[in-house]
Amino acid sequence: MYNTGFETSSSSYNKSTSWSGIPPTEYQQGARGTGIQFVVKPVWLGWVLIAATQQGICTLTLGDTAEALTTLLQHQFFHAQIRENDPTFEDWIEQVIAFVETPQRGLNLPLDIQGTAFQQRVWQALQTIAPGSTSSYSEIAQQIGNPKAVRAVARACARNQLAIAIPCHRIVGNDGSLRGYRWGSDRKRALLEREAAQAATSLSTCMTITPAFAVV
Numbered sequence: 001m002y003n004t005g006f007e008t009s010s011s012s013y014n015k016s017t018s019w020s021g022i023p024p025t026e027y028q029q030g031a032r033g034t035g036i037q038f039v040v041k042p043v044w045l046g047w048v049l050i051a052a053t054q055q056g057i058c059t060l061t062l063g064d065t066a067e068a069l070t071t072l073l074q075h076q077f078f079h080a081q082i083r084e085n086d087p088t089f090e091d092w093i094e095q096v097i098a099f100v101e102t103p104q105r106g107l108n109l110p111l112d113i114q115g116t117a118f119q120q121r122v123w124q125a126l127q128t129i130a131p132g133s134t135s136s137y138s139e140i141a142q143q144i145g146n147p148k149a150v151r152a153v154a155r156a157c158a159r160n161q162l163a164i165a166i167p168c169h170r171i172v173g174n175d176g177s178l179r180g181y182r183w184g185s186d187r188k189r190a191l192l193e194r195e196a197a198q199a200a201t202s203l204s205t206c207m208t209i210t211p212a213f214a215v216v
Helices: 009-019 024-028 066-076 087-101 117-126 137-143 150-159 185-207
Strands: 035-043 046-052 057-063 081-084
Touching (some): 035 066, 046 066, 057 066, 117 137, 117 150, 137 150
Antiparallel strands (some): 046 057
């Protein structure tokens, strides 16, 4: 916490409520009293569970079945008031699904994710990696001003609850190897290949010059 700029341990927890609508103590108690709405949808990567509080998206996770993802959410927020298919949530759902299909479009929605001061710095650094690009654990450690914290960066990636929105899949080893990914190495590879292809297509389109008129 001191390395990330806080003067005292209490100041980091005071600041954390501005990052997340779920204060640290409530999060540790299974989000007691917090209202969470969610939906599970099929996507090209399998299934995606989207969950949100009133403050923003709190979980965006990938899986093989809708049932497994729902069970995981209930275990994570075991005291929350969880409800499914809230009509007020529809616009957010559409935006997230479109973002999963095409990460280049970005996700202009509030994120409600709980983490330590260090994790927050890592996650913010991950969001600066453009689709179609990759970085390494050591490069992220350098970027946040703590070059020796390579393992801590890896642990912060593993703690990420927002797949794709906080793009930990864009982190590779120094040798370019994929390394770990909490939602599976096959999904990581597929995401990177899809983003690279979309980035190449966008670049090709930008470089194509269409003449204003034809010369006969």
